[in-house]
Amino acid sequence: MNYFVDEKGYYGDFGGAYIPEMLYPNVEELRQQYQAIIDDEQFQQEFKALLKDYVGRPSPLYLAKRLSDKYGANIFLKREDLNHTGAHKINNTIGQILLAEKLGKKRIIAETGAGQHGVATATVCALRGLECVVYMGEVDIKRQAPNVARMKMLGAKVVAATSGSKTLKDATNEAMRDWIANPVDTHYIIGSVVGPHPYPDMVAQFQSIISFETKKQLQEQTGKSLPDYVLACVGGGSNAMGMFYHFIADESVKLIAVEAAGKGVDSGFSAATTTLGKEGVLHGSRSILMQTPDGQVVEPHSVSAGLDYPGIGPQHAHLFKTGRGLYASITDDEALQAGLLLTQYEGIIPAIESAHALAYLEKMQFKAGDNVVVCLSGRGDKDMETYMKYFNL
Amino acid sequence: MNRLQQLFQQQQRDLLSIYYTAGYPNLNDTLDIAEELEKAGADFLEVGFPYSDPVADGPIIQASSKQALDNGMTLPILFEQLKDLRQRVNIPILLMGYVNVVLQYGVEAFCQKCQEVGVDGCIIPDLPMYEYEELYQSTFEKYGLSNIFLVTPQTSEERIRKIDRLSNAFIYLVSSSATTGSNLAVSESATAYFKRIADMNLKSPVVIGFGISNKETYQAASQYASGAIIGSAFVKNIDANNLKGSIKEFMGQFK
Ligand SMILES: Cc1ncc(COP(=O)(O)O)c(C=O)c1O
Numbered sequence: 185m186n187y188f189v190d191e192k193g194y195y196g197d198f199g200g201a202y203i204p205e206m207l208y209p210n211v212e213e214l215r216q217q218y219q220a221i222i223d224d225e226q227f228q229q230e231f232k233a234l235l236k237d238y239v240g241r242p243s244p245l246y247l248a249k250r251l252s253d254k255y256g257a258n259i260f261l262k263r264e265d266l267n268h269t270g271a272h273k274i275n276n277t278i279g280q281i282l283l284a285e286k287l288g289k290k291r292i293i294a295e296t297g298a299g300q301h302g303v304a305t306a307t308v309c310a311l312r313g314l315e316c317v318v319y320m321g322e323v324d325i326k327r328q329a330p331n332v333a334r335m336k337m338l339g340a341k342v343v344a345a346t347s348g349s350k351t352l353k354d355a356t357n358e359a360m361r362d363w364i365a366n367p368v369d370t371h372y373i374i375g376s377v378v379g380p381h382p383y384p385d386m387v388a389q390f391q392s393i394i395s396f397e398t399k400k401q402l403q404e405q406t407g408k409s410l411p412d413y414v415l416a417c418v419g420g421g422s423n424a425m426g427m428f429y430h431f432i433a434d435e436s437v438k439l440i441a442v443e444a445a446g447k448g449v450d451s452g453f454s455a456a457t458t459t460l461g462k463e464g465v466l467h468g469s470r471s472i473l474m475q476t477p478d479g480q481v482v483e484p485h486s487v488s489a490g491l492d493y494p495g496i497g498p499q500h501a502h503l504f505k506t507g508r509g510l511y512a513s514i515t516d517d518e519a520l521q522a523g524l525l526l527t528q529y530e531g532i533i534p535a536i537e538s539a540h541a542l543a544y545l546e547k548m549q550f551k552a553g554d555n556v557v558v559c560l561s562g563r564g565d566k567d568m569e570t571y572m573k574y575f576n577l
Numbered sequence: 578m579n580r581l582q583q584l585f586q587q588q589q590r591d592l593l594s595i596y597y598t599a600g601y602p603n604l605n606d607t608l609d610i611a612e613e614l615e616k617a618g619a620d621f622l623e624v625g626f627p628y629s630d631p632v633a634d635g636p637i638i639q640a641s642s643k644q645a646l647d648n649g650m651t652l653p654i655l656f657e658q659l660k661d662l663r664q665r666v667n668i669p670i671l672l673m674g675y676v677n678v679v680l681q682y683g684v685e686a687f688c689q690k691c692q693e694v695g696v697d698g699c700i701i702p703d704l705p706m707y708e709y710e711e712l713y714q715s716t717f718e719k720y721g722l723s724n725i726f727l728v729t730p731q732t733s734e735e736r737i738r739k740i741d742r743l744s745n746a747f748i749y750l751v752s753s754s755a756t757t758g759s760n761l762a763v764s765e766s767a768t769a770y771f772k773r774i775a776d777m778n779l780k781s782p783v784v785i786g787f788g789i790s791n792k793e794t795y796q797a798a799s800q801y802a803s804g805a806i807i808g809s810a811f812v813k814n815i816d817a818n819n820l821k822g823s824i825k826e827f828m829g830q831f832k
Contacts, residue, residue, distance in 0.1 A: 204702040205727035479681035
């Protein structure tokens with residue numbers, strides 16, 4: 185079974201590039217060039233140097249002792265929360281900004297929900313001196329004021345998406361419309377493993393550093409490079425794909441992807457895409473998405489803005505459909521409790537997104553000695569207001 | 578041969594086509610608008626079926642699509658409304674919308690319904706050429722539907738030639754790098770682009786759309802093509818309280 189992209193841009197039944205002709209030249213330029221650019225030795229040197237000296241990689245693989253005792257297995261945390269800007273998102277934006285420079289682009293656009301990807305994009309634009317425009321739903325701008333301020337301080341222009349439901353999917357639509365209007369000088373940095381081919385593959389490659397390092401670190405710490413389980417949360421699915429990437433071919437490693445159930449999968453306020461969604465096309469690729477019987481995209485809900493997306497990347501849809509990955513979901517309440525638990529057991533306040541992956545540990549049965557890696561995709565600073573309200577802090 | 582292909586066989590100049598969103602301003606206006614547009618001189622029509630995330634559209638068609646969805650428009654309802662289409666309207670009709678809505682309805686069921694009610698073709702901007710050829714073309718042809726492809730200022734000559742080969746009615750020339758509704762500036766670069774396409778001597782007739790808003794831009798575009806398509810400007814002008822009057826008045830300027 186091939187779990188990676190084929191030469192047509194598909195992962196089994198999923199993927200492709202469902203884009204209007206106006207975007208074809210931009211996406212085609214990327215498709216033709218991305219692999220050669222990424223494989224170029226000088227590119228790799230620059231990419232790795234920035235990940236090391238600017239982002240602070242490799243991120244630690246930390247054996248969480250008290251958590252391990254609680255669950256009866258060796259629980260390792262891959263500490264993406266310790267990256268510069270506080271999440272895994274920067275791995276991708278560093279890669280894409282270098283790629284945009286190689287393509288000769290002068291202007292960068294991005295979409296953002298919670299603002300994490302927007303901040304990571306604004307950061308690399310400041311680093312390289314490129315113009316940056318970030319689209320963000322009007323509703324999210326109000327919910328995520330500190331990240332809006334960060335982006336502005338970094339020199340980005342934050343544009344409110346006022347169409348549709350005024351959240352992440354609409355910000356993505358607006359970014360695509362901007363790209364239609366600026367086809368020559370602009371690169372669109374998509375923030376997850378979604379969008380038309382080659383984006384899902386390109387973003388997965390940039391995030392694959394997560395599992396690349398994990399394998400080495402496991403070898404050093406356990407004497408075995410393969411764990412029994414890897415877990416990660418899934419919004420669009422970029423931290424999960426980064427965490428899975430170098431383990432996909434080893435079928436002995438169980439891949440567990442955790443979606444946001446919101447207030448419960450049957451509550452009408454959920455973002456559990458694989459449970460609630462059907463196959464369809466959104467934002468340029470064929471995947472699984474939450475939609476009405478008539479094919480209108482349904483607005484998702486999650487307490488964590490980063491998981492509040494009605495689709496998943498096409499490679500995830502493929503891992504799900506083939507059974508290679510297990511796709512589960514965790515409610516808002518379960519995630520917040522898991523966030524508190526990690527804080528009190530290990531002294532680490534996780535992003536609520538990452539807390540979804542942690543919460544799933546409660547539902548698993550381990551054998552003594554099982555090695556389990558959880559991707560701690562981000563830190564909880566941005567979520568303090570939510571934690572404060574929920575726990576009356 | 579469908580009505581669209583017949584039309585282009587008879588007339589190669591000064592065609593005027595109008596786009597509007599089905600279900601806007603009111604759910605059941607679809608056929609009334611079509612009838613009124615035919616009376617007022619439109620040569621063929623594009624009836625939009627709404628989608629929640631229309632990335633190729635600007636603010637006006639985004640808003641009409643949202644209103645149509647809020648009014649309850651769906652593809653099954655649209656086909657129900659179109660049952661009487663050919664008792665009331667003679668000019669060619671295209672359906673225009675996004676691929677996910679068609680996928681959920683089922684491609685074959687969609688094409689079959691189109692044929693049944695008398696729709697002549699489709700414009701599905703986010704249906705890629707590769708997928709069309711591999712998966713859709715034979716079904717479209719089986720039901721006599723013309724698929725209309727878009728060409729933009731950035732489309733390469735090689736790709737335009739391929740689109741020309743795949744087209745059996747006309748090619749939709751997008752006037753500039755923009756979403757729908759941006760005003761066409763009849764600039765030197767726009768006319769150079771129109772001329773470049775005209776000089777390619779394509780087998781398919783070309784119709785220009787996006788940003789055509791009035792008689793002036795319509796005439797400017799028509800010099801270089803078989804005609805032009807007006808969308809946002811028409812939709813913006815529709816007055817829910819004076820549907821027929823507002824259509825007549827808008828169309829009057831092209832007489
Ligand atoms: C910390 C963190 N984790 C996870 C996500 C979800 O994104 P993805 O599914 O692409 O990893 C986000 C998105 O903003 C995030 O900020």
